[in-house]
Amino acid sequence: MARAIFALLVTAALSACASRAPAPPPPAAAVPQNLGFLACQQGLNGTGAMFEALTPMTTPNGCGFTEGVRITAVPSPLNQPVVISCPTALAMARFDLDVLQPAAMQHFGKRVAKIHHVGGYTCRGIAGTRKWSQHAFGNAIDVIGFDLTDGTRILVSRDWRARGARANFLHDVARGACQVFRVVLTPAYDKAHHDHFHLDTGPDRLCGI
Ligand SMILES: [Zn+2]
Structure with a gap:
């Protein structure tokens, strides 16, 4: 039953995504168990992001997610689709709209046209520790660079320690x-982060800049 309701909700979310219209109200009976995920999807739809909701997934060793999305634009297009949690996707949308675009306009007078990443959900631990990475729960994404609308490519690996606008x-x-x-x-x-920004919405708090 729950699975059937979930499928209905996913279908509703997908059609809302495709049309970019506000998501229709969910069936009343399904609201309590999916309220967080639905509210998140509605928030994502409001940003212009392009995504599909995923069914919950767990692995025998404890990786997985309950509110996953496969997202292709946040709303700036990604170089490839990524699976991340819906809250992480929403954070990416805020990052794109509130941080990336204003910074690109300020430094280059151009918009960011594409965000390059190298991974979101991955079932793995943090190297050298016994702790799960937030990637194991879909709460993290690794961003390596950005393309501007004029084709300029800015790479963390090359440009972080350079001088000038980039x-x-x-x-x-x-x-x-x-x-x-x-x-x-x-x-x-x-x-370990010489060539990318690790961005996560997990429980820790650390601004390693
Ligand atoms: Zn990472």
Whole structure:
């Protein structure tokens, strides 16, 4: 029964996404168990993000998610689709709209046209520890760079330690990301992050910029 209701909700969310119209009210009986996920999806729809809701998923060793989405635009297009939790997707949308775009306009007079990432949900631990990475729950995404509308590509690996507008842009973006995400790890944090920003909405709080 729950699965059938969920399928209905997913269908509703998908059709709302495709048309970019506000999501229709869910069936009353289904509201209590899915309120958080539905509210999140409605929030995402409001940003212009393109996504599909996923059924809950867990692995035998404890990875997985209950509110996952497969998202292709946040609303800026991603270089490839990513599976992340809906709250993380919503944080990406805020990051895009409130941090990335204003910073790109300020530094380049251009908009960001594409966000490059190298992964969201992955069932793995944090290297060198016995702790699960927030990637294991879909609460994290690794961003490696950005394309502007004129084709300029800005890469964390190349431009973070450079001088000039690209580096200033990346540092401003990282600072802004700390206002949106709970954990932000950059090349300034450790060598493992020399080429990407780790952005997560997990329980910890760390602005590693
Ligand atoms: Zn990461």
